[in-house]
Amino acid sequence: MRFYLALWFAKILNFLIQLIDKNKGSNFSGAKALKIDPQMVSHFKGIDYAKILFITGTNGKSSTTHLINHLLAPYPLKIITNLEGANLLPGIATSLSKAANWRGYLDYDYMVFETDERYLPLIYEQLPAEHLLITNLQKDQVQRNGDPDFIVRKINQIMNPKLNLYLNNEDPRSKAFEDQGASTFYYSVAKHEETFRKPDSFPSLSCPRCAHGIRYTYFNVDNIGDFHCDHCGFSSQENPDARITDVNFKDKTFKKDGIRFPMPYDLPYMLYNYAGALLIMDKLFHKEIDACVPVFDDFKNIAGRFEKIPYGRKTIKYMRIKQENPDTLQNTLNVIAQDPEPKAVCIGLYPVEDIVPYYTNTFYTFDCDFGPMAAANVEQFLCFSPVVAYDTANRLIYEGVSEEKLYIQPNGDFDEMLHHISEMTTDNIYLITCLASYDELNTQIQEKLQ
Amino acid sequence: MKTLRLAWLFPDNFNLHGERGNILALHRLCGMRNIDLQIDEIHLDSPFQPDVYDMIVMLSGEISLFPRILEALTPHQISLKNYLKDGKPMLVTGTSVALWGKRILREDKEIIEGLGLLPLEVKENVAVYGDDLIYQAQYNGRSFEIIGNQIQMADFNYEDNDHPFGILTYGYGNNGADCYEGYGIHQGIFTNTLGPLFILNPWLCNEFINVALSNKNEETTENLTFNIEQKSFEEKKKYIMGKKTNLRPCRGAKQ
Numbered sequence: 001m002r003f004y005l006a007l008w009f010a011k012i013l014n015f016l017i018q019l020i021d022k023n024k025g026s027n028f029s030g031a032k033a034l035k036i037d038p039q040m041v042s043h044f045k046g047i048d049y050a051k052i053l054f055i056t057g058t059n060g061k062s063s064t065t066h067l068i069n070h071l072l073a074p075y076p077l078k079i080i081t082n083l084e085g086a087n088l089l090p091g092i093a094t095s096l097s098k099a100a101n102w103r104g105y106l107d108y109d110y111m112v113f114e115t116d117e118r119y120l121p122l123i124y125e126q127l128p129a130e131h132l133l134i135t136n137l138q139k140d141q142v143q144r145n146g147d148p149d150f151i152v153r154k155i156n157q158i159m160n161p162k163l164n165l166y167l168n169n170e171d172p173r174s175k176a177f178e179d180q181g182a183s184t185f186y187y188s189v190a191k192h193e194e195t196f197r198k199p200d201s202f203p204s205l206s207c208p209r210c211a212h213g214i215r216y217t218y219f220n221v222d223n224i225g226d227f228h229c230d231h232c233g234f235s236s237q238e239n240p241d242a243r244i245t246d247v248n249f250k251d252k253t254f255k256k257d258g259i260r261f262p263m264p265y266d267l268p269y270m271l272y273n274y275a276g277a278l279l280i281m282d283k284l285f286h287k288e289i290d291a292c293v294p295v296f297d298d299f300k301n302i303a304g305r306f307e308k309i310p311y312g313r314k315t316i317k318y319m320r321i322k323q324e325n326p327d328t329l330q331n332t333l334n335v336i337a338q339d340p341e342p343k344a345v346c347i348g349l350y351p352v353e354d355i356v357p358y359y360t361n362t363f364y365t366f367d368c369d370f371g372p373m374a375a376a377n378v379e380q381f382l383c384f385s386p387v388v389a390y391d392t393a394n395r396l397i398y399e400g401v402s403e404e405k406l407y408i409q410p411n412g413d414f415d416e417m418l419h420h421i422s423e424m425t426t427d428n429i430y431l432i433t434c435l436a437s438y439d440e441l442n443t444q445i446q447e448k449l450q
Numbered sequence: 451m452k453t454l455r456l457a458w459l460f461p462d463n464f465n466l467h468g469e470r471g472n473i474l475a476l477h478r479l480c481g482m483r484n485i486d487l488q489i490d491e492i493h494l495d496s497p498f499q500p501d502v503y504d505m506i507v508m509l510s511g512e513i514s515l516f517p518r519i520l521e522a523l524t525p526h527q528i529s530l531k532n533y534l535k536d537g538k539p540m541l542v543t544g545t546s547v548a549l550w551g552k553r554i555l556r557e558d559k560e561i562i563e564g565l566g567l568l569p570l571e572v573k574e575n576v577a578v579y580g581d582d583l584i585y586q587a588q589y590n591g592r593s594f595e596i597i598g599n600q601i602q603m604a605d606f607n608y609e610d611n612d613h614p615f616g617i618l619t620y621g622y623g624n625n626g627a628d629c630y631e632g633y634g635i636h637q638g639i640f641t642n643t644l645g646p647l648f649i650l651n652p653w654l655c656n657e658f659i660n661v662a663l664s665n666k667n668e669e670t671t672e673n674l675t676f677n678i679e680q681k682s683f684e685e686k687k688k689y690i691m692g693k694k695t696n697l698r699p700c701r702g703a704k705q
Contacts, residue, residue: 139466139467142580142601143578143580143601144578144580146578146601146603147466147511147512147545147601147603148512149512149513149514149515150578150603153514201470201473203461203462203465204462205462206462206463206512206515211463211515211518211519212462212493212494212495213462213463213493326468351689356695357580357581357582357693357694357695357696357697358693358694359581359582359599360582360686360689360690361599363468363644363645364467364468365468366468366469366470366474366646366649367467367468367470386685387685387686387689388682388686390678390679390681390682390685391650391686393678394679394682397678398471398478398649403678408678410685
């Protein structure tokens with residue numbers, strides 16, 4: 001009876017939220033309903049666990065979930081998903097309450113859920129999916145997640161012989177789960193023109209099997225690339241099940257099995273999302289890969305390589321970084337380093353103000369290689385955030401940037417920052433900051449331009 | 451030119467939280483002082499003789515790797531004890547400090563016996579605690595105000611509080627209860643501080659180098675200026691002492 005009360009309450013809330021704002025409520029009704037029946041998700045009826053896919057990992061789970069849904073759209077399939085991005089148990093409960101009838105029955109062909117990696121065991125306990133795609137397991141949000149092993153242990157809790165695994169072939173931590181499922185499929189991205197290496201002064205990674213150092217032949221994304229362990233032989237598969245090749249950033253295309261695909265977002269990390277989605281289309285949904293080609297063309301998800309904001313004669317190019325996440329920062333640095341033109345780089349790292357206590361973490365910047373960017377014809381660096389602007393400047397000094405090239409603006413005032421940008425000799429301005437700071441700056445620019 | 455030899459223990463294993471920055475700071479400061487810093491990376495299969503080094507550094511790492519690292523370090527237990535006893539400088543940061551204590555109780559009840567060089571019992575926590583740190587530290591007979599961050603995966607309970615590395619002004623420190631931060635034994639620094647510690651506090655890094663030099667009867671110096679780091683310290687201290695916190699003891703201005 002509790003389940004029915006919870007379900008009906010959720011349905012009523014869903015209806016009311018729809019009346020107010022159709023874009024809201026991806027989490028709310030589920031959160032309230034779980035208070036009535038904490039095991040609500042396990043009580044839905046008509047569920048075939050063999051038809052549920054969870055997508056988890058540090059980076060790319062949202063984009064991969066969106067792409068899989070997009071690729072499935074042309075088929076007459078009933079898909080239950082959480083595209084609004086609520087990837088904890090309440091988000092799943094909300095999606096199921098919307099899809100179920102009043103008696104709690106679910107009529108569907110597949111469920112495709114993005115699931116938060118830290119809360120995966122809690123979700124799995126109530127909804128034991130038989131398919132799991134792991135995008136990658138990296139250093140991220142250390143105030144919540146601590147170290148990558150903290151997440152590895154969470155995922156280990158759900159490993160069992162019924163689980164079919166879809167793993168990133170070039171991420172050692174993800175690939176190390178390969179022997180723990182009913183079947184394992186690998187997705188991969190071949191070396192391409194934006195593949196990079198890091199100087200030897202950067203430590204590597206412990207082999208998840210034997211703890212000796214992993215050696216990377218190259219990186220496609222920070223800490224993701226063709227790898228091997230000289231000690232125990234653990235390595236990327238030579239013949240993964242899905243591999244993206246012939247990446248052409250100029251034409252914005254790539255190939256899989258010789259078939260040319262359009263590349264809607266030309267970022268190295270997106271290539272892994274493409275590979276993962278195509279692997280799922282092939283191995284889980286058994287769809288013809290060439291049928292996916294035209295669907296790729298109109299895939300709309302997140303921003304492209306960078307947002308361009310015209311500001312007077314200047315063009316400000318913004319690439320999103322996530323604070324406490326060295327991979328997104330490294331990706332941005334790599335893109336800037338490839339531009340040989342004179343430029344200025346504005347960096348706004350902020351205190352991490354996610355949960356109380358807020359804190360002044362900038363240490364993740366030392367996991368990144370600033371060298372190629374610092375040497376890429378940068379005329380001036382502007383460090384503009386409050387509290388940690390001096391730490392940002394210091395990080396650049398450690399990369400050999402002279403103090404004369406640094407302008408430190410510790411008050412974080414955007415007016416002052418824009419004034420300084422106006423006076424720069426170059427019109428080619430790069431902006432590295434988090435999304436909230438970018439949004440605020442962009443609003444000020446638009447107001448100034450009106 | 452003076453030369454210092456540094457052993458960087460298990461860099462591929464213990465390198466969380468941008469901690470390689472400590473090595474960069476040592477390198478930079480040695481460069482500023484015209485000292486040739488020779489860095490030997492000690493890996494699981496490397497030969498290792500602690501007494502040939504002037505400085506030893508082990509940075510923050512995951513507990514899951516401790517059994518394998520202990521296998522490699524246990525044969526050197528006595529040499530490491532003697533290294534510390536000889537007053538040579540050692541820096542160990544973050545969760546890796548646990549490995550030098552007596553035992554670690556993991557969340558899943560597994561017990562890992564440590565090297566036993568510190569009077570320390572460690573209990574892994576279910577949740578992570580991340581925050582800033584400010585404390586007053588004593589090192590080589592001098593007092594330093596230190597700033598940094600910590601990502602605490604465990605509570606560190608020392609059998610005595612006679613040798614804390616620092617007394618907290620703000621932060622969780624060893625266990626969120628006793629207002630002590632880390633442990634100091636001879637010239638060894640065992641601390642929860644990340645940031646990296648030597649990047650944010652180059653004055654301490656400089657003293658660490660001084661200790662290594664005095665052990666070789668070389669001239670030491672305090673005449674280095676760190677304007678950017680000093681300004682960073684002031685900005686952040688202001689922020690930290692005024693921020694909202696759930697800490698009970700050691701909560702800075704709100705105490």
